[in-house]
Amino acid sequence: MRYNERELLSLARQPAEKAAEIRMSVPKKGSVLKKRLVKLVVNFLFYFRTDEAEPIGALLLEHCRITKEEENVFSISFIEEPERKYCFECATEEQCQEWVEALKRASYEFLRRSLIFYRNEIQKMTGKDPLEQYGISEEARFQLGTPRQ
Amino acid sequence: MKLNERSLAFYATCDSPADNAGFLYKRGERHTAYHRRWFVLKGNMLFYFEERESREPVGVIVLEGCNVELCDSAEDFAFAIRFGGTKSRTYVLAAESQAAMESWVKSLSRASFDYMRLVVRELEKQLQEMRWGLAGGCGGSRESPGAWKPKLLGLEQSRERLPALPAVLPKENGCAVWNNVLGVDQAPDTSGCGGHDDEGNPRPPPLPPRRRVSNGEAASAGAAGVEGPSAFCRLHEQYSREMARLRQDWQQRRRGPRP
Numbered sequence: 001m002r003y004n005e006r007e008l009l010s011l012a013r014q015p016a017e018k019a020a021e022i023r024m025s026v027p028k029k030g031s032v033l034k035k036r037l038v039k040l041v042v043n044f045l046f047y048f049r050t051d052e053a054e055p056i057g058a059l060l061l062e063h064c065r066i067t068k069e070e071e072n073v074f075s076i077s078f079i080e081e082p083e084r085k086y087c088f089e090c091a092t093e094e095q096c097q098e099w100v101e102a103l104k105r106a107s108y109e110f111l112r113r114s115l116i117f118y119r120n121e122i123q124k125m126t127g128k129d130p131l132e133q134y135g136i137s138e139e140a141r142f143q144l145g146t147p148r149q
Numbered sequence: 150m151k152l153n154e155r156s157l158a159f160y161a162t163c164d165s166p167a168d169n170a171g172f173l174y175k176r177g178e179r180h181t182a183y184h185r186r187w188f189v190l191k192g193n194m195l196f197y198f199e200e201r202e203s204r205e206p207v208g209v210i211v212l213e214g215c216n217v218e219l220c221d222s223a224e225d226f227a228f229a230i231r232f233g234g235t236k237s238r239t240y241v242l243a244a245e246s247q248a249a250m251e252s253w254v255k256s257l258s259r260a261s262f263d264y265m266r267l268v269v270r271e272l273e274k275q276l277q278e279m280r281w282g283l284a285g286g287c288g289g290s291r292e293s294p295g296a297w298k299p300k301l302l303g304l305e306q307s308r309e310r311l312p313a314l315p316a317v318l319p320k321e322n323g324c325a326v327w328n329n330v331l332g333v334d335q336a337p338d339t340s341g342c343g344g345h346d347d348e349g350n351p352r353p354p355p356l357p358p359r360r361r362v363s364n365g366e367a368a369s370a371g372a373a374g375v376e377g378p379s380a381f382c383r384l385h386e387q388y389s390r391e392m393a394r395l396r397q398d399w400q401q402r403r404r405g406p407r408p
Binding site: 009058131 | 151165191208237
């Protein structure tokens with residue numbers, strides 16, 4: 001699949017929501033945990049060799065499952081291939097929990113659900129659609145249950 | 150750089166809602182010929198397929214940080230997706246009608262994660278302020294929601310790096326505060342708050358039963374907006390009027406039916 005790599009690399013250089021050196025393994029046979037610089041930017045998780053400027057790879061965090069595994073460890077897998085896990089071993093349990101929470105909220109689809117929820121709540125309390133003042137109330141992305149086209 | 154392409158392809162073709170979809174002509178990178186492709190916009194990812202029925206996208210354009218502009222082209226209804234870097238490619242696309250072009254420009258302009266996050270934070274803040282106002286608690290001083298308007302109205306993508314999401318999420322916030330809202334029945338069992346959907350992402354809590362503010366007067370008072378303390382006063386007055394009316398009804402019923 002073609003993609004605009006230059007822009008993705010540029011995104012990887014942006015200030016991150018979260019970044020840390022974490023030991024990580026990829027779902028490949030014989031893969032071992034290796035120290036990586038892991039960086040969360042919007043809905044992408046970039047991972048770098050600790051001394052390199054360009055990431056080895058990027059994970060788009062949509063339709064993924066973040067699972068707390070054993071102590072200090074969490075994993076990321078994607079719903080179409082739940083057995084293929086990217087594993088992350090943190091320095092502390094606290095760091096692990098922070099990453100799990102941050103990653104669970106790091107998808108566009110999660111934001112969309114949150115927005116629909118808040119919009120509904122505000123509408124119920126005030127009788128008014130809070131998106132109207134921004135002129136975006138008809139936008140497809142903000143509707144509940146937008147049909148697939 | 151590796152990318153989880155299989156997951157991307159799944160995201161493109163699964164039945165999660167598309168923010169826009171349709172045929173567009175895409176100008177090639179090296180040659181200026183246009184190719185008709187089926188485009189699907191989901192979140193900040195613009196996928197394109199050779200055919201509408203194709204099982205996998207040919208490619209994807211990551212839209213984060215882009216600008217969408219109309220452009221001069223021999224082709225009718227053309228627009229461009231531009232990025233900031235010096236060597237970055239500009240994607241020139243053309244729609245099949247004026248309406249389609251406008252629809253695409255609109256949805257692509259608002260397609261960034263950053264933009265969605267801005268809107269969510271704004272609504273979250275509004276909701277918190279409303280709930281704190283109703284509970285009679287101190288709302289704290291915050292800038293008026295009106296200050297957000299210029300950013301949201303602009304067509305350009307916001308390049309601002311915002312701090313991480315606050316710790317107060319729908320599932321944590323809603324459960325505690327609902328109990329304080331005037332006149333509302335007790336929120337349902339909060340076990341739903343901890344619920345997660347199939348993907349392991351936290352689910353917003355179930356919507357609690359709400360007392361309906363049925364009279365038109367109340368609805369129009371609410372419609373005046375929720376900025377600042379005046380909104381609280383309006384809501385407060387609206388509820389107290391209704392309380393007074395209900396109390397009067399109750400007292401009349403106690404006295405017995407009039408002849």
